[in-house]
Amino acid sequence: MSHGIRVQRASDQSLLVMFDQSPSPRFRPQVARFARTLIEKRPQPLLDAIPAYATVLLIFDPRTTRFREVEELVERTLEEIDGAPELAPREIIIPVSYGDRYGPDLEDVGRINGLAPEEVIRIHSRGSYRVCFLGFSPGFPYLDGLDPAIATPRLSTPRTHVPAGSVAIGGTQTGIYPLDSPGGWRIIGRTAVRLFDSSRGPATLLDIGDVVRFRAVNQVEHARGSNGLEQSAG
The missing domain is CATH 3.30.1360.40 (Gyrase A; domain 2)
Structure with a gap:
């Protein structure tokens, strides 16, 4: 070959x-x-x-x-x-409510890395991430580009339930749980954006090669749902 x-x-x-x-x-x-x-x-x-x-x-x-x-x-x-010429990737900005009840592991991620929770949020939300592939559950994006300063080992005992939309860190990767499921990544926030919807075509919001950015929002904005989603076509 x-x-x-x-x-x-x-x-x-x-x-x-x-x-x-x-x-x-x-x-x-x-x-x-x-x-x-x-x-x-x-x-x-x-x-x-x-x-x-x-x-x-x-x-x-x-x-x-x-x-x-x-x-x-x-x-x-x-x-x-x-x-063939390489096309500019599609960019999607996803609103995330970090910490509190939406991000139960945010403080632990900060403690493990010697950072305040606010600094973890700043570092995570300033990053630019590429979708390597989708796996684990329908529409779960494995994202490359996590700053090593907030890389954190997975939980020693996975949770039996992780809510859909949970934004998490697992080792040197970050990702978003599209559906309620078990999971062992550290949950730092949640988005109201639906990453998987079987009634939508295509059913998955993200695709391999997409650029993902996170935008920190407060809980009032989070409650408004997925209207805060921003997309730009490549």
Whole structure:
């Protein structure tokens, strides 16, 4: 495989495209462009494309498709994105009410890092984050770009219930829980913006490659709901 990228069989119906030997949690533009091209075009013989930090898993029907056909699709797609201009990413600004009942772990994040809660809020809300991929639960964005000054280990014992919209830190990453679910990340705030809605098309608000920024709001603004969402198309 050209482009310094490896391809290997993952199962009888899937192929793993590896862009990097290290699966470190950081945004890789080539992974995002490759995955989005395949997801948007959904070319034959592809059934699905599932991105992660450094890989994209391609799913196909082995009854009608040979591995070589999928490998050729990979080569064509890589050539296509290499020759195409890179579009400016879409930017989404998400309002967040930090601390108090919406961010029960905010003070602990500050204590662990030797910072006041207000400083944690300032650092988190000034950042610019890229969506590496969606996973764990529908629409959960794994965001790259967290300032190391507020990186914090996950909880030793996960919570059995995390409310939808919770903004959290897990190690060197930050993310947003789109649905009520269990979770072990440190919750520092909450947004009223709905990240996943099955009645909406597309159902997920965010997509791989998007730029996310957080805007600190008070609880009165939070109560107004998702009207504070700001978007700019790339």
